[in-house]
Amino acid sequence: MAVKVSGPAISAATARVLLCLGEMGAEYELVPVDFFTREQKSPHHLARNAFGLVPVLEDGDLLLFESRAIARYVLRKYKSSGPDLVREGSLEESAMVDLWLEVEAQQYEKGILPIFFQIMVVPVLYGGVPEEKLVADGVEKLVKVLDVYEARLSQSKHLAVDFVSLADLSHVPFAHYIMPTPYASLFQSRPHAKAWWDSLASRPACKKVTAALLTSELSLLPLMDDACLHF
Template sequence: MPVKVYGAAMSTATVLVLLCLEEMGAEYELVPIDFSTGEHKSPPHVARNPFGQVPAFEDGDLMLFESRAISRYVLRKYKSSGPDLLREGSLEESAMVDVWLEVEAQQYDEAISAIYIETVIKPVFFGGVPDEKVVAESAEKLGKVLDVYEARLSKSKYLAGDFLSFADLSHIPYTHHIVAGPQASLFESRPHVKAWWESLASRPAYKNVTTGTPTS
């Protein structure tokens, strides 16, 4: 029986879970949650995710929420049928995956999510105008983070080493949107970062999940 993901195509957290499912070749059903009607705050959905957010994940009697936790569950459940993205068979490699997952969560996410909110969420969903001051400040922060990435990726093909990992996938949901806008130059101007992103964007899982997802 396919697992169920309750979420929305424009939700970066939902996209992360779908990427992991696609990478592992797992069967799943995406159950759309309509934010415009407030469905995410409805009693049935709050029963799945008590914070009224997406995604929620159902595997038989098991119900999970929080995208990073769901993703780890997926990568462990289907580890025999897809790439080893957590590298838990090696203490050193799994530690490097954890390091770059933390970098994404603590450094990368703060800067890039602010740009995403201003340049995608505000105009697309609320008809608003981006706060250019916030965009500029966040782009400067992101540039400094990407300088660290450029140095790292000059030594290895991917962030945790010369192997694809969950640390790399975790960057896709926001980056997919930002590289389609004016801030794409932040990635294109750094050759190793550019090559890394192009490698991620060429993967079938990326194409399957993001095809048809508006970027602006």
């Protein structure tokens, strides 16, 4: 029986899960959640995730939320049918995957999210003007992170060790949104980070999932991550 994933395909958090399912060649059912009607705050959805956020994964009686936790579950569940993206066969390698996944969540996202929100969400959804200071603060944080990445990627093709892992793939959704903007230069001006991104973006599963991310004005809604799903 295919697992069910509740959330918009254009959400970065949902896309993170769909990307892992795609990498593993797993079947799934995507259940839309309508943010225009605040379905994420409905009793039905709150019964699945009391925080009223997306995505939610249903696998039989099992309910999971938080996209990175779901991603780990997916990669373990389907480990026999796809690449080893969490490296649980090696204690050291799995620790490195966990380390860089934490860096993605605690450092990278804190820089790139405010840039995305201000330059893409504020003008489109709210008809407002981006707050330049918030953008500048995000850029300052992201520059520091990408400098660390550039140094790391000068020694290893990917972040954890010399293989693609969940730690790499988790960066894809927000980076994909930033690439059509002038802030793509933050990646492109760093040759190792650029090569890393290009290799991720060329993966078939990434192409399939990100095809939905910038196809319409709807893709600019603030459905992109738990951090901006409080309206």
